[in-house]
Amino acid sequence: MPDIAGATPYVARAGYKEWDRCDLSYVRFDAGTTVAGVTTQNLCCSAEVDLCRAHLRHGLARALVVNAGNSNAFTGQRGKDAVDVIVGQVAAHLSCDVTEIFVSSTGVIGVPLPIDKAQAGLEAAFGAAPCSWADITHGIGTTDTFAKGATASAMVDGRKVQIVGIIKGSGMIAPDMATMLGYIFTDAAVDAAFLQQLLSAANKSSFSCITVDSDTSTSDTVLAFATGQAGNMQLTSYDDAGADAFAAALSDVCRQLAHLVVRDGEGAQKFIEIQVTGAASNDSARRVGLAIANSPLVKTAIAGEDANWGRVVMAVGKAGEPANRDTLSIRFGSTLVARNGLAVADYDEAPVARHLKQKEIEIGVDLGLGSGHATVWTCDLTHGYISINADYRS
Amino acid sequence: MPDIAGATPYVARAGYKEWDRCDLSYVRFDAGTTVAGVTTQNLCCSAEVDLCRAHLRHGLARALVVNAGNSNAFTGQRGKDAVDVIVGQVAAHLSCDVTEIFVSSTGVIGVPLPIDKAQAGLEAAFGAAPCSWADITHGIGTTDTFAKGATASAMVDGRKVQIVGIIKGSGMIAPDMATMLGYIFTDAAVDAAFLQQLLSAANKSSFSCITVDSDTSTSDTVLAFATGQAGNMQLTSYDDAGADAFAAALSDVCRQLAHLVVRDGEGAQKFIEIQVTGAASNDSARRVGLAIANSPLVKTAIAGEDANWGRVVMAVGKAGEPANRDTLSIRFGSTLVARNGLAVADYDEAPVARHLKQKEIEIGVDLGLGSGHATVWTCDLTHGYISINADYRS
Numbered sequence: 090m091p092d093i094a095g096a097t098p099y100v101a102r103a104g105y106k107e108w109d110r111c112d113l114s115y116v117r118f119d120a121g122t123t124v125a126g127v128t129t130q131n132l133c134c135s136a137e138v139d140l141c142r143a144h145l146r147h148g149l150a151r152a153l154v155v156n157a158g159n160s161n162a163f164t165g166q167r168g169k170d171a172v173d174v175i176v177g178q179v180a181a182h183l184s185c186d187v188t189e190i191f192v193s194s195t196g197v198i199g200v201p202l203p204i205d206k207a208q209a210g211l212e213a214a215f216g217a218a219p220c221s222w223a224d225i226t227h228g229i230g231t232t233d234t235f236a237k238g239a240t241a242s243a244m245v246d247g248r249k250v251q252i253v254g255i256i257k258g259s260g261m262i263a264p265d266m267a268t269m270l271g272y273i274f275t276d277a278a279v280d281a282a283f284l285q286q287l288l289s290a291a292n293k294s295s296f297s298c299i300t301v302d303s304d305t306s307t308s309d310t311v312l313a314f315a316t317g318q319a320g321n322m323q324l325t326s327y328d329d330a331g332a333d334a335f336a337a338a339l340s341d342v343c344r345q346l347a348h349l350v351v352r353d354g355e356g357a358q359k360f361i362e363i364q365v366t367g368a369a370s371n372d373s374a375r376r377v378g379l380a381i382a383n384s385p386l387v388k389t390a391i392a393g394e395d396a397n398w399g400r401v402v403m404a405v406g407k408a409g410e411p412a413n414r415d416t417l418s419i420r421f422g423s424t425l426v427a428r429n430g431l432a433v434a435d436y437d438e439a440p441v442a443r444h445l446k447q448k449e450i451e452i453g454v455d456l457g458l459g460s461g462h463a464t465v466w467t468c469d470l471t472h473g474y475i476s477i478n479a480d481y482r483s
Numbered sequence: 484m485p486d487i488a489g490a491t492p493y494v495a496r497a498g499y500k501e502w503d504r505c506d507l508s509y510v511r512f513d514a515g516t517t518v519a520g521v522t523t524q525n526l527c528c529s530a531e532v533d534l535c536r537a538h539l540r541h542g543l544a545r546a547l548v549v550n551a552g553n554s555n556a557f558t559g560q561r562g563k564d565a566v567d568v569i570v571g572q573v574a575a576h577l578s579c580d581v582t583e584i585f586v587s588s589t590g591v592i593g594v595p596l597p598i599d600k601a602q603a604g605l606e607a608a609f610g611a612a613p614c615s616w617a618d619i620t621h622g623i624g625t626t627d628t629f630a631k632g633a634t635a636s637a638m639v640d641g642r643k644v645q646i647v648g649i650i651k652g653s654g655m656i657a658p659d660m661a662t663m664l665g666y667i668f669t670d671a672a673v674d675a676a677f678l679q680q681l682l683s684a685a686n687k688s689s690f691s692c693i694t695v696d697s698d699t700s701t702s703d704t705v706l707a708f709a710t711g712q713a714g715n716m717q718l719t720s721y722d723d724a725g726a727d728a729f730a731a732a733l734s735d736v737c738r739q740l741a742h743l744v745v746r747d748g749e750g751a752q753k754f755i756e757i758q759v760t761g762a763a764s765n766d767s768a769r770r771v772g773l774a775i776a777n778s779p780l781v782k783t784a785i786a787g788e789d790a791n792w793g794r795v796v797m798a799v800g801k802a803g804e805p806a807n808r809d810t811l812s813i814r815f816g817s818t819l820v821a822r823n824g825l826a827v828a829d830y831d832e833a834p835v836a837r838h839l840k841q842k843e844i845e846i847g848v849d850l851g852l853g854s855g856h857a858t859v860w861t862c863d864l865t866h867g868y869i870s871i872n873a874d875y876r877s
Contacts, residue, residue, distance in 0.1 A: 133800030133808040163796045163808065165825035198793025199826050261780060261797065302779045303697075304794075305801035385696045385779070386655060386872055393873030399592025400698075402557045403655065406527030407699035414527040414557065431559035432593050471873070475866050478780055479787035 356473025750867025
């Protein structure tokens, strides 16, 4: 992943858990960096999420701190105090306003973040040499089985701008209009309000269209930082030259990151794309897609490589969205298996069986009602998910 | 289970699957039997569900037919034709109106019910000797691991009336205002409209408060038949003598049946009761309870006997119902583990660990907002669920 001028990453060992790895990540931004973000809709969100929301209103960033191994969620005043200490320590170090500091934490819920470990970890990060983005992707992970990053570039105002995105997440994944812990860095100059508009739009067809297990985290956060050091005239609206190219590159990075989370879904062995068409609206199509993607019976059928499309019918019918049994069509891969409310007579099972043996599964559902459409992504439900989550100790 | 005067059960072998068992159940009612029912909210419901809804409007029943091994759902006109043949054959045999015949089918979705097997099975049932209710509970089962029935009695108008209930269901269980395949028989005399009122009320705190896997079946149906042969004056409203006693007995049978389904949830090793209090309304409490009950992370934590109450916090927050992180309290068994938004300092883990080793788990959640309350029931999520559903062939 390329360097981003104006964004300098560091990692350190705070020791939030009994492990031998860096678990505190710190990214320092040059003055003038703008920021946008989207956060979880979970009503029991962490103090970190509250802080990010408040600081996003100012639109400027000088630093990002990410703690791994403890989410600090549901820890009351002690949790809020810990975040305040971190923000104060970094703002003093950088001689900047506290509203320019952003903090996330991820890990077990309900255990206050140890303030002394956070303070010592930050001091170590301040004194460390800069690291790579790859180091940061490892530093923010928890149950992730691989580090996740994505890049894109765009020509804006005659300058090539770079975008780097990193993300963590594997379980408790159902962002629903919010996201995972994900961070996007660009050297493009982008007005904070416009960056927010672009990120919110990209989020809608990326992070908000994935699910691993239907469980929405209390800490989900995606932040995008634009250092402005590529030298382009600052983007302020879609009318600016290069805005469309930048928006496409940003959406590309968001989609790549979202897919990486699904591919690393707890216990996942298959990546499933669900394309819903013919719905009453795009929002309705997305909700039908997520009902299919969240169905344990659909996910176990795919794990078993079983073309049990009746379970897809069931999931469509339970979604609570407009649907008509007698106009519904379903395909696995490119093979239509049900059309207008009943099985396609004597459809060829061979290509369906071959498709289901692949790692990448495609399910198409046409509701036959309107022009609404959406694509959502999920993984299968396997013994691996049970092993990971019935053993994971709090 | 006691005999119900006026209701005579029979079983026969239709051979809907390659198995050596009775799979067609037939219950004949004497003239004058009233009927009420509740059915699935799944929009892709079966032709049988459509038929029951239409016939329930007439309020009278002479026969019930239940086919096991094939749900006949999503089979278009051929599925509807199969049901019409069954209804016609039974109505001709009994010389009654077709609207007095009720049919359910359960099993794989998307395969038309073989009409010839249904016809031959019915003829066998017509010629068979009456069987026991226990025979019927086996006859209607599919993936059930045990037969499920419940009984209650009540004094109405100086007469002892009997209620017998039978049910099948183990997976694809999230009735949400509807039910499983369940049948209730009573010799009480109850007006059809009042019976419907009583059944709908009982359903609301029984079948609608259970979930195994959040997946709502296309065939869910519960029907209640009242033969009237106990000799009581027909119940027509709550003002009638004995109506309260009968309502309590009916609710008792419904709750027993609902609990049996959860206890036989696919792969279940533990029975979990979730009590939600302090909600904005009773409906809101029920939805919060179901969000907890449907959370894969909560269900796997219980399977692992892990007091990971942070996952309960997460599930409350994602429910989309009024909730406030800082007034939330959680208990496992009788031990309060979190109060007003943070962990109870130094709570005694010993009784919590002991409680989680039991087969019957109780989780209490107080939202601290209002007086709304509800109790829902579910089971844990284990390797058994994955084994059953990743191998179950369509």
